[in-house]
Every structure is written in C-alpha cells, then in structure tokens.
Amino acid sequence: MSVDVAIARDGGLDAELAEPGRRLRLPFSPWHLVLFPLAVIMLTPLLWMLVTSLETFAETQHFPPILIPHSLHWQNYPDALRAAPFGRWFLNTTIVTTIVVASNLLLCSLAGYAFARIKFFGREAVFMLIIATLMIPFQVIMIPTFLIVKRLGLLDSIGALMVPNLANAFGIFMLRQFFRTLPVELEEAARMDGASRLGVLFKIVLPLSGPALATLAVILFMWTWNDFLWPLIAIINNQDAVTLQLGLTQFQGAHTTQWNLLMAGNVMSMIPMLVLFFAAQRYFVRGIATTGLKG
Amino acid sequence: MQAIRRALSSETVSGWAFVLPSFALIALFGLIPIGWALLLSLQKSNLISPETPFVGLANYRALAHDPLFRETLGHMLIYTGLFVPISIVAALGVAVALNRSVWFIRLYRTAFFVPVVASTIATSIMFLWLFDKNFGLANFLLGKVGLGPFGFFDSPSNGALYSIVAVTVWGWIGFDVIIYLAALQGIPRELLEAAEIDGAGRWSTFRNVTVPLLGPATMLLIVWSSINAFQLFDEVYFITKGGPLNHTLVPVLYLFQLAFQQGIAGYAAAIAYVLFFFILLLTVVQFWVGNRVVHYSS
Numbered sequence: 001m002s003v004d005v006a007i008a009r010d011g012g013l014d015a016e017l018a019e020p021g022r023r024l025r026l027p028f029s030p031w032h033l034v035l036f037p038l039a040v041i042m043l044t045p046l047l048w049m050l051v052t053s054l055e056t057f058a059e060t061q062h063f064p065p066i067l068i069p070h071s072l073h074w075q076n077y078p079d080a081l082r083a084a085p086f087g088r089w090f091l092n093t094t095i096v097t098t099i100v101v102a103s104n105l106l107l108c109s110l111a112g113y114a115f116a117r118i119k120f121f122g123r124e125a126v127f128m129l130i131i132a133t134l135m136i137p138f139q140v141i142m143i144p145t146f147l148i149v150k151r152l153g154l155l156d157s158i159g160a161l162m163v164p165n166l167a168n169a170f171g172i173f174m175l176r177q178f179f180r181t182l183p184v185e186l187e188e189a190a191r192m193d194g195a196s197r198l199g200v201l202f203k204i205v206l207p208l209s210g211p212a213l214a215t216l217a218v219i220l221f222m223w224t225w226n227d228f229l230w231p232l233i234a235i236i237n238n239q240d241a242v243t244l245q246l247g248l249t250q251f252q253g254a255h256t257t258q259w260n261l262l263m264a265g266n267v268m269s270m271i272p273m274l275v276l277f278f279a280a281q282r283y284f285v286r287g288i289a290t291t292g293l294k295g
Numbered sequence: 296m297q298a299i300r301r302a303l304s305s306e307t308v309s310g311w312a313f314v315l316p317s318f319a320l321i322a323l324f325g326l327i328p329i330g331w332a333l334l335l336s337l338q339k340s341n342l343i344s345p346e347t348p349f350v351g352l353a354n355y356r357a358l359a360h361d362p363l364f365r366e367t368l369g370h371m372l373i374y375t376g377l378f379v380p381i382s383i384v385a386a387l388g389v390a391v392a393l394n395r396s397v398w399f400i401r402l403y404r405t406a407f408f409v410p411v412v413a414s415t416i417a418t419s420i421m422f423l424w425l426f427d428k429n430f431g432l433a434n435f436l437l438g439k440v441g442l443g444p445f446g447f448f449d450s451p452s453n454g455a456l457y458s459i460v461a462v463t464v465w466g467w468i469g470f471d472v473i474i475y476l477a478a479l480q481g482i483p484r485e486l487l488e489a490a491e492i493d494g495a496g497r498w499s500t501f502r503n504v505t506v507p508l509l510g511p512a513t514m515l516l517i518v519w520s521s522i523n524a525f526q527l528f529d530e531v532y533f534i535t536k537g538g539p540l541n542h543t544l545v546p547v548l549y550l551f552q553l554a555f556q557q558g559i560a561g562y563a564a565a566i567a568y569v570l571f572f573f574i575l576l577l578t579v580v581q582f583w584v585g586n587r588v589v590h591y592s593s
Contacts, residue, residue, distance in 0.1 A: 120310025133325035
C-alpha cells in the first residue's frame with residue numbers, strides 16, 4: 001500500500017469549502033493557505049544553509065542577516081574540500097554503506113526465505129531470538145559491542161563500522177513477511193523440477209522481490225550513511241577510518257565561525273543522500289510506512 | 296527417534312545453512328551484548344584493564360544516590376514530554392492537510408520528508424547556524440514579530456533543551472507524517488461519508504471518526520517517539536555537549552561520557568540497564584493501555 005494512492009483521491013472536501021455565499025471563493029484550494037507557510041518553515045533551514053554556503057565570510061558576519069548574497073561565492077565549495085579530507089570521508093562512508101547494504105540484502109534474503117518457507121528444526125526458537133533483538137536499543141548494548149569489536153581486533157578501523165551491521169533483525173523480519181505474500185505454487189513447481197532451495201530463492205523469489213529489496217536497501221543506506229554514535233565510539237585515533245558524519249563534527253570544531261565554509265561542507269555531505277531520496281522517494285515512504293505499521 | 300530424524304532432515308540442514316550467517320552475527324552483536332551489559336553492570340570495569348572485579352549491586356545502589364543521574368532523568372522526561380506530543384499533534388495536522396490532491400502536493404510532501412533523510416549531524420550544523428545568537432536567522436525573524444533575542448543553545452535553565460526539542464521535531468515530523476498518511480489511507484471512505492450523511496460537521500467527523508480510527512497509528516507513534524526521545528544523544532552530544540551547566544545532559548550522553556571518556560564502564564552499564572528497563576516498561580504499558588482504548592479498524 002502506497003501513500004501516493006491515498007493523496008490522489010481526496011478533493012470532495014475542498015469543493016464543500018468553496019460553497020458560494022457563505023465563504024469567500026478563492027481561485028485556489030484554501031488548503032494552500034495552510035500548506036504553503038508550513039512548507040516554507042520546513043524548508044527554511046535547508047534554504048538558509050544553501051544561501052549561506054554561497055556567501056562570503058564578511059556577509060555571514062552581518063546582522064540583520066543578508067538574505068540574498070551580492071554574488072554567488074562558489075569558491076566556498078573548493079575551499080571546504082581543501083580545508084578537510086572530505087574525499088577520504090566520502091570514500092570511507094561509501095565503502096561502509098555499500099558493503100553493509102549488500103551484505104544485508106544477501107544475508108537477510110537467505111534467512112528471511114528460510115523463516116518464510118523452510119520447516120526446519122529450531123525455526124521458531126531462532127526466529128524469536130532474532131526478533132527479540134529488535135527490542136534492544138543500540139545505546140543499551142554499545143559498551144559490550146565496543147568490547148567485542150575490540151577483542152576481534154577491529155577497533156579503530158572501518159571493519160569495526162561494517163562487521164556488527166552485516167545482518168539485522170529488521171531486514172530478516174521484513175523480507176520474511178514479504179516472501180510469505182508470494183504464491184508458493186511457483187516455488188513448488190520449480191522444486192518438482194529439481195531446483196535446489198538456493199536456486200528457487202535466486203531464480204524465482206528474489207526476481208519477484210524487487211520493491212521489497214529496494215525498500216530495505218534505501219532504509220539501510222540511510223541508517224548507515226547517517227550513523228554517528230557507533231563511528232564515534234569505534235573510531236578513536238585513526239584518521240583514515242573517519243566517516244562523513246564523524247568528519248563533519250571535526251570540521252565544525254576546526255572552523256566554528258566560518259559558517260559559509262561549514263554550510264558548503266554540509267551541503268556536500270547531504271548530496272548523496274538527497275540524490276538517493278529523490279530517485280527513490282517511493283521506497284523511502286514505503287519503507288517508513290512499513291517499518292511503522294507492519295514491522 | 297522421530298525428533299532426531301526430523302532434526303537431521305535435509306530441510307533442517309538447508310534451513311540452518313540459510314539462517315546461520317545472520318543468526319551468528321545477530322547473536323554476537325545483539326544477544327551476547329545484552330547479557331554482557333548486565334554482567335558489566337555488576338562489575339567494576341574501565342574498558343582497558345582485564346581485571347573486572349564483581350561488585351554485586353553496588354553500581355545500582357550508587358546510581359540511586361547519584362544526583363546527576365536523577366538530573367539526566369529529569370531532562371529526559373521534560374524532553375520526552377515536549378517532543379512526543381508536539382511532534383505527534385503537529386504531524387497529525389500536517390498529514391490531514393497533505394492528504395488531498397491540490398496543486399504542488401508533491402512539493403509540499405517533499406518539504407516534510409526531506410528532513411527525515413538529513414543526518415542528525417547535518418541537521419545540527421544547520422540549526423547551530425540558524426539559532427546563532429549573534430547572526431542567526433531565527434533571532435532576526437523572531438525580532439520582526441517582537442520576540443527575543445534568544446540565546447537558544449546557550450540559554451540558561453531549560454532554554455537549551457527547548458531548542459533541542461525544536462531541532463528534533465523538525466527532523467522527525469516527516470516520519471510521523473508518513474505513518475499518519477498511510478493510516479489515513481486505510482480509513483474507509485464510506486465511514487466518512489456515513490458521518491456526513493448523519494449530519495456531522497467536518498470537525499465532528501474528524502474528532503469522532505478520523506481520530507479514533509487513527510488510534511493504532513497514534514499508539515505506535517507514541518511508543519516509537521518516546522523510545523527515540525529516551526535515546527536522545529547525537530544532538531546534545533554535538534550541539535551542547537550536555538551544557539550549559541548540564542542543562543541538556545541526558546542519560547545516554549551521561550553513560551557515554553562515563554564509559555568512553557572517564558572509563559567508568561560498569562557504572563555506565565548500570566545506567567544502560569536502567570534505561571533499558573524504562574524503555575521496556577514504556578512499551579508494555581503503552582501497548583496494554585493501547586489494547587484497551589484504541590479502536591482497531593480491521
């Protein structure tokens with residue numbers, strides 16, 4: 001069920017509001033009078049970031065604030081890139097995010113499929129244990145997680161950022177629920193023809209699961225790309241393992257008042273996430289709606 | 296005998312082969328830590344020395360007499376008491392406004408959804424600038440309507456915490472809006488039409504039909520938002536460092552400082568467990584209340 005459908009079918013209420021004689025007839029729906037100011041409020045922090053990223057330092061140090069810069073000072077962007085190792089941070093974050101997303105798609109598909117279709121000894125118990133971890137906030141287990149990663153010798157490396165997140169309960173649960181909605185007859189037919197479980201999963205089930213996999217992928221991308229607390233704990237001194245979110249805090253600490261530079265860096269840090277969001281808005285919305293309502 | 300045969304069947308072998316990689320990872324990084332956290336909370340540990348003497352309930356006893364911990368719980372409750380109702384009520388209004396087909400509706404929706412994908416750190420940097428006490432746009436705009444100037448994150452007493460509420464409401468409201476939009480879609484149109492035929496006005500229909508039918512979504516959002524509020528960390532760590540004068544010090548930040556900056560990990564683990572207890576309690580209580588009050592539509 002997608003939210004898009006919901007929004008497209010109202011309209012009756014607007015007609016009622018525009019009843020002649022009793023109310024002023026507007027050339028547009030009166031809901032714009034509510035929606036437009038609200039949208040402006042929501043977009044203000046983002047637009048102000050963009051405007052500031054194109055101002056000179058002198059322009060930022062002015063009150064009342066200069067809302068329209070005298071000229072577009074694009075130089076802030078290369079200056080920000082020179083001021084801090086953004087390239088390294090992008091690379092690290094991209095590697096971590098890619099591997100975490102790919103590993104989860106594979107491992108959660110395997111496990112989700114087994115929980116959905118294979119009747120194996122111990123299935124219910126293992127499933128309950130996995131689901132139970134959904135109730136445990138990371139903040140509660142971050143100290144022992146730190147100790148485990150330390151014993152594995154991964155501390156202070158990008159391995160520490162990947163290994164604990166290679167599979168997760170939410171993905172398993174979500175894919176299991178999805179696989180159970182697929183017709184089982186196709187799979188049974190393939191099994192009759194001698195296909196293995198693995199063959200059925202990769203040749204029949206997964207090709208039918210595009211939207212579910214895409215939804216899981218964008219949600220995991222967002223979690224991993226934006227994660228701050230775990231990198232903060234796991235990366236101690238190794239500057240080569242710093243991620244974008246961690247790097248941004250260092251950058252802010254080093255240039256506290258150079259808001260034009262900070263905003264340029266901030267804009268750049270958000271670009272990959274925003275590109276993915278605009279390319280896959282449908283999956284984000286569905287992912288959040290499912291996380292909440294079905295998860 | 297049959298049990299053994301079943302245990303060794305090919306289905307069991309392939310089932311376990313499929314599940315094992317995930318289960319091993321989740322056991323190692325989810326199940327073991329929850330037990331280890333409990334054990335740590337009964338020990339004295341600095342995360343470095345291999346010596347971790349068992350101290351029984353001493354950490355928990357100390358916690359009961361720690362005025363700073365009590366203060367962090369107070370801040371957590373003030374924050375939760377503001378963040379949860381403000382974000383949910385506002386999201387309900389916004390979702391109702393967005394649930395129609397007017398021009399630019401996609402743009403309007405996007406304006407609310409984009410902040411959800413912005414990271415907490417990027418959001419914090421934006422608001423540090425927006426709420427800058429000398430050059431900030433917020434003080435300029437509020438000054439136009441005769442308010443302020445405010446110190447925002449530097450303000451004494453609870454002003455800084457209120458500013459944190461504003462930052463997190465901006466970042467989270469889109470999440471709640473999406474949940475409410477999906478729930479609004481699930482309301483059968485016939486019900487709204489029936490209310491209209493019975494002569495109910497728009498407000499009355501909203502109040503007596505729509506809101507009760509959104510009960511499950513509201514319950515879910517109360518639980519989710521409260522759990523999130525209890526876990527507040529990124530914004531206070533980055534923006535205020537718990538200050539000024541500990542006014543934004545919350546439990547997770549306190550336990551982070553204790554464990555990773557001061558090396559008092561056993562005590563910090565006790566805080567983590569108390570927090571875990573509160574979160575579980577909240578979930579249980581809210582679902583219990585929810586089952587009694589909420590109208591389930593299907």
